Amino acid sequence: MIEADRDICIGAGMCALTAPEVFDQDDDGLVVTLTDEPGPESTDAVKEAVQLCPSGALRLAGS
Amino acid sequence: MAAVLPTRRDNPFDPPPDLADEERPLRRLAFPDGHTGWLVTGYALARAVLADVRFSSRLELRRQVVRRTETDEIRPGKPAPPGFFIAMDPPDHTRYRRLLTGQFTVRRMNQLRPRVEQIVDEHLDAMERTGPPTDLVSAFALPIPSLVICELLGVPYADRQRFQHDSAVLLSLDATVEDANAALASLTGYLAGLVERKRGEPADDLLSGLIEGGELTGDELVGIAMLLLIAGHETTANMLGLGTFALLTHPDQADDLRSGRVDEDKAVEELLRWLSVIQFGTTRTAAEDVELGGEVIRAGESVAISVPAANRDPERFAEPGSLDLGADAHGHLAFGHGVHQCLGQQLARIEMRVAYGALFRRFPALRLAVPPQEVPLRDDMSIYGVHSLPVEW
Ligand code: HEM
Numbered sequence A: 001m002i003e004a005d006r007d008i009c010i011g012a013g014m015c016a017l018t019a020p021e022v023f024d025q026d027d028d029g030l031v032v033t034l035t036d037e038p039g040p041e042s043t044d045a046v047k048e049a050v051q052l053c054p055s056g057a058l059r060l061a062g063s
Numbered sequence B: 001m002a003a004v005l006p007t008r009r010d011n012p013f014d015p016p017p018d019l020a021d022e023e024r025p026l027r028r029l030a031f032p033d034g035h036t037g038w039l040v041t042g043y044a045l046a047r048a049v050l051a052d053v054r055f056s057s058r059l060e061l062r063r064q065v066v067r068r069t070e071t072d073e074i075r076p077g078k079p080a081p082p083g084f085f086i087a088m089d090p091p092d093h094t095r096y097r098r099l100l101t102g103q104f105t106v107r108r109m110n111q112l113r114p115r116v117e118q119i120v121d122e123h124l125d126a127m128e129r130t131g132p133p134t135d136l137v138s139a140f141a142l143p144i145p146s147l148v149i150c151e152l153l154g155v156p157y158a159d160r161q162r163f164q165h166d167s168a169v170l171l172s173l174d175a176t177v178e179d180a181n182a183a184l185a186s187l188t189g190y191l192a193g194l195v196e197r198k199r200g201e202p203a204d205d206l207l208s209g210l211i212e213g214g215e216l217t218g219d220e221l222v223g224i225a226m227l228l229l230i231a232g233h234e235t236t237a238n239m240l241g242l243g244t245f246a247l248l249t250h251p252d253q254a255d256d257l258r259s260g261r262v263d264e265d266k267a268v269e270e271l272l273r274w275l276s277v278i279q280f281g282t283t284r285t286a287a288e289d290v291e292l293g294g295e296v297i298r299a300g301e302s303v304a305i306s307v308p309a310a311n312r313d314p315e316r317f318a319e320p321g322s323l324d325l326g327a328d329a330h331g332h333l334a335f336g337h338g339v340h341q342c343l344g345q346q347l348a349r350i351e352m353r354v355a356y357g358a359l360f361r362r363f364p365a366l367r368l369a370v371p372p373q374e375v376p377l378r379d380d381m382s383i384y385g386v387h388s389l390p391v392e393w
């Protein structure tokens, strides 16, 4: 389960660049998650995106 | 007594040899104004400082890390001009950044790719017409990002001589205070005039969009335009110039890039890491006492974060000292980290991904036209790179 805090997001786009099947940016540049439960094939990319996010807006809950 | 920041390089690509001390990723540093602050050279600590808003970016708290001339302004002591959000903290920073992020999304930047390709091709055509030898900086590395940022902002490229000169003075470490102030006034005047004109005749560009949004005053618009214009062309230009120099001195890797044996996207990340052109750049000042790496940074003390050193931390990167375009460089700090992480990074990535490959494919025999030791280095500038790069093919 991914939590993306749009109040913290600064729109750097690292998430959308790293795991484009899971994250996108809206017209204001802020993160939107395309799915709450990404498939196993995306796990590594999602973990990497969480780690790369410069603002700390992304969290993997229940892990 | 704490030492000053080491700045003397042994060769064009490696940071000064005495910059990083693996035993001490955090150590005391003497600033030119007499202040004793801190220097961070380790990756983990660099990330921690950049992610922590208790380490302030506010201009009035900032100290310069290096000074080349006696008259250099080593402590601005005054707040950032309106809109100049790189030197502000949240919530002021947040308000401006939020108005801009939508313009710089991964998707928006990918849409610009065809136009970037066209601009790159036009410059390669021009090089072909003029024939060798040529200076790659003035023929390729500088004009491409300049043109791209001008089109995005809506600044007439025909005016480039004016702002390229002013921004070069502002980024030079040995400009006198008078010269820097004159350049600042000239650029401010130019941009204020441009904003006025765009109010009358809006076009499909970023500045017009911000004006129409109606949330920003004229002064704020000028500050934002200035920040984007300066940050948007010198940085990428130096990555293109220095990166080409690096590839020309690593011909096997240039071959791999040309033939597609290495992934262009990965290659760009590795060049960003290995070259780390923001050589003195990122400094913060503690707004309160903060514990860091077993020390206490007292309120008011400044911390210089060495991006070149952090990006070669052996604890984070395998073989940090060698350029390997196939290596995994993700997580590098070349664009910074935290709330100020580069707003234009997705644009810079597209420009570099297009430019290096196109250059080496168009001119497979590209080589230096002078011995490598004669290439003039920008060790006197806050953004590192080459002043010029004579090439032939
Ligand atoms: C390879 C090219 C580039 C490099 C290496 C680079 C590097 C950086 C770094 C390290 C920072 C953080 C500064 C800090 O934390 O104090 C930064 C911030 C910034 N960059 Fe870049 N940059 C590049 C290209 C660009 C481009 C093309 C643009 C413009 C469109 C741009 C606009 C900005 C802005 C506006 C900020 C301030 C962001 C903020 O304070 O929130 N940069 N850049």
Ligand code: SF4
Binding pocket: A004, A008, A009, A010, A011, A012, A013, A014, A015, A016, A025, A029, A030, A031, A052, A053, A054, A055, A056, A057, A058
């Ligand atoms: S990486 Fe973080 S800050 Fe950047 S867009 Fe994604 S969530 Fe926002």
